[in-house]
Amino acid sequence: MWRKLRLHIAIFFAVIGPGFITAMVDNDAGGIYTYSQAGAKFGYLPLWTLLPITVLLIVTQEMCSRMGAVTGKGLSDLIREEFGLRLTFLVMIVLVLANLTNMMADFAGIASSLELFGISRYISVPIGAIAVWLLVVKGSYQSVEKVFLWACVVYIAYIASGILVRPNWKEAAFSSVRPVLIFDSGYITMLIGMVGTSIAPWMQFYLQAAIVEKGVTEKEYKESRIEVIVGCIAMSVIAFFIIVACAGAIYNVAPRDIKDAADAAQALKPFGPYASLLFAAGLFNASLFAACILPLSTAYSVCEGLGFESGVNRGFREAPIFYWLFTGLIVIGAGVILLPNFPLVKMILLSQVINGALLPFVLIFMTLLINKTNLMQEWVNPRFYNAVSWASVALMIGLTMALVALSLKDMISSS
Amino acid sequence: MTEEILFLTELLGLKVFDLKGRRIGVVKDLAIVPLVDPVRVDRYLIGGGGPAWFTVRHDQVKSISLKGIYLRDENLTPYHSDEYLLRVVRDLLDQQIIDAHGRKVVRVTDITFEVRQENGADILWVLDIDVGLRSVFRRLVQGVLPPRLVRRIHTRIPPHSIRWEFCNILEPDPQRRLRLNISNRLLEDMHPADLADIVEELSPTDREAIFENIDSEVAAETLTEVDPDIQASILESLEPETAADIVEEMSPSEAADVLGSLEEETSHEILEEMEHAPKAEVRELLEFEEDTAGGMMNTEYVALPETGTVADAIQALKRQEELIEYLNTLFLVDEHDHLKASIPIARLFLHDGATPLTALAAESLIQVPVSEDKQRVTEVFDKYNLLALPVVDEDHKLTGVITADDIITVLRQK
Numbered sequence: 001m002w003r004k005l006r007l008h009i010a011i012f013f014a015v016i017g018p019g020f021i022t023a024m025v026d027n028d029a030g031g032i033y034t035y036s037q038a039g040a041k042f043g044y045l046p047l048w049t050l051l052p053i054t055v056l057l058i059v060t061q062e063m064c065s066r067m068g069a070v071t072g073k074g075l076s077d078l079i080r081e082e083f084g085l086r087l088t089f090l091v092m093i094v095l096v097l098a099n100l101t102n103m104m105a106d107f108a109g110i111a112s113s114l115e116l117f118g119i120s121r122y123i124s125v126p127i128g129a130i131a132v133w134l135l136v137v138k139g140s141y142q143s144v145e146k147v148f149l150w151a152c153v154v155y156i157a158y159i160a161s162g163i164l165v166r167p168n169w170k171e172a173a174f175s176s177v178r179p180v181l182i183f184d185s186g187y188i189t190m191l192i193g194m195v196g197t198s199i200a201p202w203m204q205f206y207l208q209a210a211i212v213e214k215g216v217t218e219k220e221y222k223e224s225r226i227e228v229i230v231g232c233i234a235m236s237v238i239a240f241f242i243i244v245a246c247a248g249a250i251y252n253v254a255p256r257d258i259k260d261a262a263d264a265a266q267a268l269k270p271f272g273p274y275a276s277l278l279f280a281a282g283l284f285n286a287s288l289f290a291a292c293i294l295p296l297s298t299a300y301s302v303c304e305g306l307g308f309e310s311g312v313n314r315g316f317r318e319a320p321i322f323y324w325l326f327t328g329l330i331v332i333g334a335g336v337i338l339l340p341n342f343p344l345v346k347m348i349l350l351s352q353v354i355n356g357a358l359l360p361f362v363l364i365f366m367t368l369l370i371n372k373t374n375l376m377q378e379w380v381n382p383r384f385y386n387a388v389s390w391a392s393v394a395l396m397i398g399l400t401m402a403l404v405a406l407s408l409k410d411m412i413s414s415s
Numbered sequence: 416m417t418e419e420i421l422f423l424t425e426l427l428g429l430k431v432f433d434l435k436g437r438r439i440g441v442v443k444d445l446a447i448v449p450l451v452d453p454v455r456v457d458r459y460l461i462g463g464g465g466p467a468w469f470t471v472r473h474d475q476v477k478s479i480s481l482k483g484i485y486l487r488d489e490n491l492t493p494y495h496s497d498e499y500l501l502r503v504v505r506d507l508l509d510q511q512i513i514d515a516h517g518r519k520v521v522r523v524t525d526i527t528f529e530v531r532q533e534n535g536a537d538i539l540w541v542l543d544i545d546v547g548l549r550s551v552f553r554r555l556v557q558g559v560l561p562p563r564l565v566r567r568i569h570t571r572i573p574p575h576s577i578r579w580e581f582c583n584i585l586e587p588d589p590q591r592r593l594r595l596n597i598s599n600r601l602l603e604d605m606h607p608a609d610l611a612d613i614v615e616e617l618s619p620t621d622r623e624a625i626f627e628n629i630d631s632e633v634a635a636e637t638l639t640e641v642d643p644d645i646q647a648s649i650l651e652s653l654e655p656e657t658a659a660d661i662v663e664e665m666s667p668s669e670a671a672d673v674l675g676s677l678e679e680e681t682s683h684e685i686l687e688e689m690e691h692a693p694k695a696e697v698r699e700l701l702e703f704e705e706d707t708a709g710g711m712m713n714t715e716y717v718a719l720p721e722t723g724t725v726a727d728a729i730q731a732l733k734r735q736e737e738l739i740e741y742l743n744t745l746f747l748v749d750e751h752d753h754l755k756a757s758i759p760i761a762r763l764f765l766h767d768g769a770t771p772l773t774a775l776a777a778e779s780l781i782q783v784p785v786s787e788d789k790q791r792v793t794e795v796f797d798k799y800n801l802l803a804l805p806v807v808d809e810d811h812k813l814t815g816v817i818t819a820d821d822i823i824t825v826l827r828q829k
Contacts (some may be wrong), residue, residue, distance in 0.1 A: 052548040072621075080522065081509050085524065085551065086554065089555060215644045219651070230601070306551055307521065307523075308547065309519075309548050321548075
């Protein structure tokens with residue numbers, strides 16, 4: 001019994017990585033902004049959404065990791081094999097655009113967080129871009145994954161800054177389990193934003209590819225599933241502390257809208273230098289982390305889906321499209337942040353629209369794929385779980401579409 | 416005007432006309448019957464609006480061009496799924512295959528056919544599998560732009576194709592492999608290290624299929640080149656008998672390394688299936704901890720009695736022909752197998768046959784016990800610039816040897 005448990009724990013540590021990293025990167029610059037905004041404007045009220053968000057996230061992430069473990073193929077491979085080249089091409093084009101705008105948001109996060117430490121963006125962004133490029137080209141998957149796992153640990157900074165702010169824990173605890181619906185357009189928008197940003201198309205591609213790369217098979221799948229679930233819960237815990245920090249520091253003083261995530265860090269200053277610096281450090285880490293994963297994951301998905309040579313272990317000559325793609329994403333994503341008067345807010349809204357437009361396709365493809373017996377054999381969705389999957393997917397799509405509509409409205413009204 | 420080359424993207428949707436020039440449907444798929452002819456398109460699957468498809472045999476076709484397919488015999492049969500048919504769209508298009516020439520896994524984007532004349536009628540031969548940008552372009556505009564315009568544009572994009580005879584289809588089902596006449600020759604002719612790289616890229620099912628089917632000697636050589644994690648998952652997925660056949664072909668130390676990384680139950684099952692002689696040796700090696708000299712060493716060494724001469728040594732080497740390629744050191748032992756000296760093989764050439772071997776011994780005898788730590792072993796190797804390091808047990812008996820090759824593996828793993 002004890003021996004068996006030990007074996008399970010050993011396998012758990014062998015499969016740790018993909019699920020955890022994906023869930024953590026989900027809290028990237030955009031995510032942190034959304035949660036900060038929620039806490040700053042509505043205090044502890046929105047905390048209850050984290051529970052359903054966690055469930056939705058687990059349902060979708062579990063499907064991806066299961067497909068990866070059973071088929072040993074990436075999501076873009078499966079879409080190509082089962083739905084043909086044209087649909088794959090379409091999905092890939094949108095994925096590249098969506099991730100490009102995500103990259104912009106993340107380099108903006110790097111710039112604004114380091115500006116709180118007094119480092120000019122004209123220094124931080126180019127260095128960040130070069131560092132990301134080198135890490136991708138020079139690192140192997142195993143070594144890069146280790147760096148990423150350490151980056152996950154840095155998220156503890158948010159827990160620390162949340163505690164330093166001394167929020168009202170009792171109220172936070174109550175709000176976490178007490179659903180409150182106010183029919184206020186700002187509140188509804190915020191709820192939709194929270195759910196909408198909690199799941200992005202790139203995550204599904206990255207998670208499945210990482211599970212395959214890790215060599216997880218049906219045998220270790222049980223442990224891998226636990227890892228995915230633990231990752232999703234950890235992501236929600238971090239989100240909880242971000243909301244709590246902003247609720248305690250901003251809402252309790254004077255509820256207001258915040259400009260960006262760095263603005264939230266600034267607002268934590270009255271609670272001691274550490275609260276603010278930790279918040280900013282967390283933002284920097286999250287942005288850099290996402291900026292590392294996105295270009296690589298995009299280049300892999302696109303090249304594998306369309307059948308081009310891919311992989312950092314092949315040279316530039318052998319896999320030119322692969323290298324151009326991820327270099328392009330880094331250069332453009334970082335470059336626009338340095339342009340004066342670049343309409344960044346609009347870009348972030350655009351990013352939500354593109355991500356939202358792509359997500360329904362990805363989720364529907366996933367649910368169709370996971371029900372194919374020729375791919376999944378006995379691992380297809382059981383009937384009850386299938387109903388849950390489709391319901392979650394439908395809910396996700398509905399809320400994302402609502403977010404797309406709201407973002408479009410904002411984009412039009414701001415121009 | 417007739418074309419010599421037709422692409423699958425052009426053939427699909429091509430109109431089919433009967434003897435009177437009436438349109439009877441469009442091409443939905445093409446099928447090859449590899450058991451009859453591995454390159455000729457044997458059947459044309461025609462759909463005409465309804466869900467049912469027709470089959471046209473290759474000898475019923477008169478001409479094939481971009482204008483359409485004209486028949487010379489309109490005796491059409493309804494299409495039935497047939498296990499002997501390799502259906503191009505269903506089984507090849509968008510799937511992965513192995514390019515044995517370029518030694519990599521590729522995804523089929525389009526297929527190039529050659530139109531040939533046979534008995535005054537046109538037939539199609541599979542020429543190339545197309546991958547890369549040019550074929551992606553053709554697929555994207557297929558049916559959107561007229562074929563002639565596509566042909567004019569696509570010549571500006573560099574082509575990337577693989578000759579059909581260098582393509583190995585991946586098919587996990589053993590029954591269907593036989594029916595489709597898939598041979599393993601292409602894979603077996605590759606260098607094991609290249610095949611190992613390919614195997615690492617494939618899905619577990621496809622990996623398993625390859626190792627189930629290829630010659631066990633090639634399988635063994637390939638398996639030793641595969642990443643250790645994947646190694647274990649491959650062996651665990653195979654039937655214990657097949658796995659045992661492969662493991663038997665490995666050297667005992669490699670076999671012990673591979674089996675040592677498996678779950679105890681699986682490695683036990685495989686050991687049971689092995690033949691007696693290698694089994695005992697592998698069992699012994701399995702006893703040693705992985706991170707010690709015992710776990711690193713192999714048992715492929717040549718030990719000679721210390722009383723021997725150069726002529727004896729050369730005689731002994733002639734009997735060990737399979738070892739000679741990697742051998743660079745001989746060992747001298749006494750009557751109780753205790754290690755006495757080591758001799759660089761090259762020295763044999765500098766002395767005549769009657770010279771006693773003891774005269775050739777290296778100045779100092781470097782050795783490690785089986786329990787020596789892995790880290791320490793690499794240090795000893797580096798310090799004394801060794802090519803081979805003898806390993807002795809508690810009674811100072813020679814039990815194995817660690818070679819530079821093993822050290823490189825250890826260093827690479829860090």
